[in-house]
Every structure is written in C-alpha cells, then in structure tokens.
Amino acid sequence: MIRWWLALVLALAALPLAAQDTMPPAPYAYNQLSDPKLEAEASALMHTLRCLKCQSQSIADSDAPMAGDMRHQVRSRILAGESPEQIRSWLIARYGDYVSYEPEVSSTTWPLFAIPVLVILIVAGVLLRRLGRRRSDDDNAGEAA
Template identity: 80%
Template sequence: MMRVLLVMLLAMLAPVCLGPLAAQDTMPPAPYAYNQLDDPQLEAEASALMLTLRCLKCQSQSIADSDAPMAGDMRHQVRSRILAGESPQEIRAWLVARYGDYVSYSPTVSASTWPLFAIPVLVLLMVGAVLLRRLGKRRADEGTSE
C-alpha cells in the first residue's frame, strides 16, 4: 500500500519538478551562442569580454569556457550587442545591472564591493604591524642581553 502511494506521489510531482528542467534542454541555442562573428576584430572584442564574465550557473568558469545553456545565452547577448555597435564597457555595465556584480571577474569599487578591496589591505597592514612589533621586541631583547 505504501509503495502505491509513493509511486502515485512521484507520478504527480514529476511534471512539476522535471517540466522546467526538460523544457530548458529542448530549447534551441541562441544563434551566436556557439557561432563566432564574421569580423575577426569584433569576435576578438567579444571573446576578450567573455573571458572576464562569470557563468552564473557554473560559477567557476567564464562564459567563454562554460557549456551551460545560460552561458550560451550570455555569449549570444555579448556577440549580438558587439555586432550592434555597443562597446565592451557598455555590455559589461548592462550585464552587471542585469545579473549583479558577481557576473564580473573584475568588479568595480562600489557601495557593495568596497570590502573586497579594503579587507586585504587592512589584513596586510595588521600583519605588518605585528611583524614590526615582534622585530622591535627582538632587537630590544638582544640589546639588553649584551
């Protein structure tokens, strides 16, 4: 009896849980997701920009290296916008506005990212202060032992 209830529950939940997942795989890729631009200079600009943008699904790969469907869509957006005459800086700004600072491997200093830049400097200053203090004590101890 319990098995029958479990099978019925799984049969009812399968379309809800797996439907969106299956729908993403059946969508055709965007035209510029895997096709390079005809102009080598424009493609070089697009490729350089794609290497600096993070795949939001993979998170450890750039959109140039990722095979995720979302990275393909982002590559398409980059190439389409380059082809339309937008600069890489404008495209980066659009993607950051759309997906947040996390999409960029080289974030800019802003109200939400300043700790990323300030904390390492503070840690280095603290380590330097501790080292100077210890060296000062060591020199003072050597001077008194003579």
C-alpha cells in the same frame, strides 16, 4: 483511484526535468561572428565575464546553457554597435557585480578592496612590533653579559 493520483503526481514532478533541454541554443551561443575584429572584441569581453552557473570559468570557456545565452547576448550587442564597456555595464546591472572578473569599486564592493589592505597593515604592524621586541631583548641580553 490512488494509482491515478500517483501517476498525476509523478507526471507533474517530471515536467521540470524536460523544460530547459527542449529549447535550442541561441544563434550566437556557439557560432562566432563573421567579422574577425568584432569577434576579437566579443572574445576579449567574454574572457572577463564569469559564468554564473560554473562560477570558476569565464563565459567563453563554459559549456553551461546560461553561458551560451550570455555569449549570445555579448555577440548580438557587439553586432548592434554597443561598446564592450556598455555591454559589461548592462550585464553587471542585470546579474550583479559577481559577473565580472574585474569588479569596480562601488558602495557595495569597497570592503572587498579595503579589508585585505587592512589585514596586511595589521600583520605588518604585529611583525614589526615583535621584531622590535626581539631586537631590544637581544640588546639587553648582550649588555647584561
């Protein structure tokens, strides 16, 4: 009886391992569009979208199945007549701001743009203050001699 339960548990544990590999890739995941102009639009857009699994590659460069699905979505929507900006907006709404290499300033992303500027201003202020002290110290040392 224990062997039967052990076999059942192992079988159930192995099911997720085979779940995704049995599905074929989407038709436009690895096939280009026949119209070169439309493919150029799709390719340009795909190079500006981040693979959510790889995180350091665009969906055009990634071999991850999720990137293939995203390439398929981009090409299918280009074929349907949507503009690249409409497709980008749809993907951002679906996956979040992180999917785009060109994030837009919004209520959630403004700190990403403001904090580096603030840090640069603080560093510049500290440097100018120290350099100003050093110059005044050099001037005072020259007068004392």
